[in-house]
Amino acid sequence: MDACASPAPQHSCTRLLLVDTDDLFLGDVGGALRAHEELVVVATARSIEDAYDCAARHAPDVIVIGWGKGSRAFVHATLAGRSAGVPDPLVVIVLRRGITSVPGLTSLSLLPNVALVVHDQVEKLLLRHGRSQPCGQPH
Template sequence: MNAHALPASQQHRTRLLLVDTEGFFVDDVGGTLRAHEGFAVVAVTRSIEDAHECAARHTPDVIVIGWGEGSRAFVHATLAGRSDGQPEPLVVIVLRRGITSVPGLTSLSLLPNVAVLMQDQFDRLLPRHGPSKPAERAH
């Protein structure tokens, strides 16, 4: 999807980039996000390399990323790369169910634009807030 060609109905929505290198949340969390009227998923990627390109091209408001190989470097690079006057995105790191501690995650969680959620928390949080519409299938 081209971020500059969003339909008028999506122009005032929070723009999301979903990065799921481990393949563990795009289907369920992504479906919940797509169903929420306040969000527009501008891109979905399953590799860190593609995530860098998508983040630069689409300049999302929020990046939802699963914790996996390369996630920490991606988060630091993304936050450091927004020096051209654009606001830094909020980065939401989703941890796989059952994971409670990850080495190196504490330093990221202290950054002002980073939130860390376990997948169960994410699943419970979204249905409570804001109107939603029937889930759409990604193309």
């Protein structure tokens, strides 16, 4: 099965790429996100390699990625590799509860399109972002 395969959205909404290599948030949040019509999960990646392919193929508005091996390089590459005229995606880095210090995380948190959240706050953040762009409006 193609790792980036997903049904085509019926209308224009906030498009999400979910990258969860460690089963940090997909089980809890993935289904809840799919239930909101203003959010469309365009792809789900279970590896960083698949995440690169999915991001290039789908050009999502929001990338939700669990903090793990390869996450930092992926975030930097994603934000550096966008084409002119294409807005950078919002990158939401999901942390496990209790994480207080991770090398490289502070520098990522200073980037303008990066948000850090604890795994149980993902849905709340994305719903707030999703409402900012009504369904049916072109991106």
